[in-house]
Amino acid sequence: MLTVIGEGLVDVVQRSSGTQAHVGGSPLNVAVGLARLDHPVQFVGRYGRDAYGESLAAHLKSSSVLLPVAPDGLPTSVATAQIGDDGAASYTFDLAWELPGLAERLPFLLQGTTLLHTGSIATMLAPGAAAVLAAVEHAHPSTTVSFDPNCRPSIIADVDYARGQAEKFVALADIVKASDEDLEWLYPGVDPLDSARRWLALGGAEGPAMVVVTRGAEGPWGVNAAGEAHFPAPAVTVADTVGAGDSFMAALLSGVVDRGLDGAQNRKALRELSAGSMRELLAHAAAAAAATVSRAGANPPTREELKLAEAGAPLPASTARERQP
Template sequence: MAQAALVIGEALTDVLVGPDGERRGMPGGSPANVALGLGRLGHPVRFATRVGRDFFGTVLRERLEAGGVEFVTGSVDDAPTSTATARLDGAGSATYDFDIDWELSAAAVRAVRGGPAAHVHTGSIAAGLPPGADTVLDLVEGARAAATVSYDPNLRPALLGPPERERARVERLVAASDVVKASDEDLSWLYPGVEPTKAAARWAEQGGPALVVLTMGGRGARAWWRRGSVHVAAPVIAVRDTVGAGDAFTSALLAGLLSAGLLGAGEGPRAALAEATDGPAPAAPVLRALTLAARAAALTCTREGADPPTAAELREDAG
């Protein structure tokens, strides 16, 4: 039986504004997208979040539940569902403006602490925006004793203070994680003047995560572990937009590692991941997970909005 994952973080509606000014509302939020991606790839997944009972919230819940995501008790309330306005340029790249209020309810916190998971993932706004970010950090550090942990900074500078103020929180989450995925934009903002590849390599060398992956858009991705690194090419595609591509990468990477027994409850999977990344080249299951992640991100870029692929779509894409 597949091991269960718990995703902690925001769910919101992406209001997409195209180059022509046309507006469309689509369910989103980085952790919500990761939860949906895991569910569509066949992994049991619970989601601790805050979403309203309004129209946007109802659409979000129905979409995630249809994808196999179970909402943690206390994740739904009467407050308005948060929004992010994504403005797309002619190449399909997005910039964001946010209207968001982030904090887990006491009931959701109790449910997370009372319902252990094999793997815990968090990141983005939920891990950086007060007042909820402190709770997320506490939950993640507490979960590490019984589960593996992953983190995607997916930083939103418009919601954060200066990088020097945010760095300590990010680095605590990195240290608590077994797998970290970040974008080159994340690390360029967090460490001004430092090449993102050098910052990612340093994270891998500091004794926290066994695997650090840097995504670089059309230039693919690079993964580091303590003794080496590997480049993963990006499939050649016609890009419709890049919304949710990084989240699709994350969910497929985690799905691949979970299926290989390299993430999960207890010390066995953590030890297995350490062994799989204890050489100049990673073990084959790690490479397969990275390749799967690149393919999932590419498929997401071929369609509008954050729409991660299903397992069947990835099998069909593989030919």
């Protein structure tokens, strides 16, 4: 079982052609991406007893993601995404992030988990961020941990605080993914690749096995103990960039799981992964991101669609499990 802890919300997407609402949130998108790649996965996050919350739960169910938490009395969080003419998205948020009672339920929720993913708002915004860090600390001795800061400066404007939070999670993670924009914001004036190399050393012997940087059209780059690797971004006509990084993260983790490298007992093997194998993982993840940007919304590919994308074949505009609030 794979577990994702983090925020779920509803993306209200505004374009020049009109407004649509879709279930989203970076960690939730990763959970859906993993499920569409045929991995058993559960999502631990909050949602409200309202119409948006019902849509969120239905969306997860439609993609076969388990939801072991009940709705609470707060409104379901909303992110408003403004899509520019170039397909890029900018966000504003109305959200609540807390996970009361999570600590008491951790042994049950994480039983059998071989990989725990978290990131984004969930790891930064109080009071829930403290509960997420406690969950990662609890899971680390037995579980592969992955982290994506997916920084949101419009929510967490204090870069010093955000940097400190990110580094706490990086030091506990085995697999870290960040965008070049994340790293440029966290470490102004520093080459993002140099920041990634520094992150690889955080936590010492217990720190990351690999750090990956997504760079848009330049393609992803990664660093591990064996060296560095790069894969060029696939050529694709961009519908929008919503969820591209999350699809990349899901496919990267899927590749790790497919190689039998999840679980703390495989931590040594993950650390010894060759640079060539890391490049294969980057290629796999880049194809998933390309599939997502080729169609509207955070719509990650199924395993069958990812095979098509890797072969350079066109994808359908949507999957059978596409979600609508």
